[in-house]
Amino acid sequence: MATQFKLTAAARTISLKDVFQGGEAKAYDLFRTLRWENGIAICPRCDHDQAYEITTRRKFKCKACQHQFSVTSGTIFASRKLSFTDMLAAVVIVANAAKGVSAMQLSRDIDVQHKTAWVWAHKLREAMASETTDHKLDGTVEVDGAYFGGHIRPANLKADRVDRRLSENQTGKRRVVIAIRQRKGRTLSFVSKQEADGVSLVSRNVNRTAEVHADEASHWDALHALFPTLRINHSEAYSLNGVCTNQVESYFSRLRKMVEGQHHHVSAQHLNAYASHAAWLEDHRMESNGVVTRKAIGLAMSHPVSRNWKGYWQR
Numbered sequence: 001m002a003t004q005f006k007l008t009a010a011a012r013t014i015s016l017k018d019v020f021q022g023g024e025a026k027a028y029d030l031f032r033t034l035r036w037e038n039g040i041a042i043c044p045r046c047d048h049d050q051a052y053e054i055t056t057r058r059k060f061k062c063k064a065c066q067h068q069f070s071v072t073s074g075t076i077f078a079s080r081k082l083s084f085t086d087m088l089a090a091v092v093i094v095a096n097a098a099k100g101v102s103a104m105q106l107s108r109d110i111d112v113q114h115k116t117a118w119v120w121a122h123k124l125r126e127a128m129a130s131e132t133t134d135h136k137l138d139g140t141v142e143v144d145g146a147y148f149g150g151h152i153r154p155a156n157l158k159a160d161r162v163d164r165r166l167s168e169n170q171t172g173k174r175r176v177v178i179a180i181r182q183r184k185g186r187t188l189s190f191v192s193k194q195e196a197d198g199v200s201l202v203s204r205n206v207n208r209t210a211e212v213h214a215d216e217a218s219h220w221d222a223l224h225a226l227f228p229t230l231r232i233n234h235s236e237a238y239s240l241n242g243v244c245t246n247q248v249e250s251y252f253s254r255l256r257k258m259v260e261g262q263h264h265h266v267s268a269q270h271l272n273a274y275a276s277h278a279a280w281l282e283d284h285r286m287e288s289n290g291v292v293t294r295k296a297i298g299l300a301m302s303h304p305v306s307r308n309w310k311g312y313w314q315r
């Protein structure tokens with residue numbers, strides 16, 4: 001049996017040991033070179049490429065407009081509370097966590113408040129998700145949906161139990177994650193109230209030249225008018241003549257483990273963030289942790305200040 005990539009030395013190109021031995025200056029240099037080409041500071045206000053460097057404070061002052069800025073100004077990590085060492089360590093921890101990592105665990109690992117870790121991790125997820133914004137899928141594409149949340153614990157006494165399948169006995173918090181995955185390509189995830197919304201999502205995010213694979217659920221019938229569509233009836237087989245939704249199923253398996261094993265309670269409001277995080281991990285699973293770390297930081301350094309997470313706890 002071939003060795004699983006994650007077990008090989010090639011998969012390990014960065015470690016927490018490297019991060020802490022390297023220290024603040026080295027971590028800072030990494031953020032700087034991932035934000036600006038060759039680390040040459042560009043003024044976020046006027047785009048001028050000459051600035052005085054206030055080395056002691058790791059700040060810059062634009063020679064054209066006098067604006068003072070730092071390497072994280074104008075990015076999703078603006079007004080950061082963490083040191084560069086801690087941020088780099090946190091990204092490595094996230095990069096190593098195949099099923100994601102809870103804010104609770106992160107807050108303990110890098111010794112910061114739970115609130116700080118919670119918002120920081122969501123900012124990183126938002127930046128990672130931006131990698132597939134406006135990305136269209138093509139080739140062979142699988143689509144499926146999986147329901148999350150809205151669980152009602154059955155009552156202790158049998159006599160008190162209700163039929164949890166009936167809508168009047170549900171919480172209204174149940175959501176479906178719809179995943180569209182290109183074989184040898186990217187995974188896109190969406191959160192909705194019903195799986196049938198997947199038809200318009202496929203229509204908007206997949207090129208017309210693609211071949212779409214879906215299961216027997218009747219709402220996917222509408223796909224046939226839009227794409228060459230192949231169906232797999234799961235009551236007969238999981239895969240038949242190359243027709244299957246196995247790739248999208250392995251994505252759901254990762255997301256399910258992430259939600260149940262790490263985060264435990266995921267609100268409908270934040271499900272999308274975890275769904276896209278799982279998609280990102282799935283798509284980058286064959287890359288080394290050093291590459292994944294640099295990609296995640298690069299995305300954060302090119303992502304503007306977050307409307308969702310800026311000043312979250314001050315509201």
Ligand SMILES: [Zn+2]
Pocket residue numbers: 043044045046047048062063064065066067
């Ligand atoms: Zn300027």
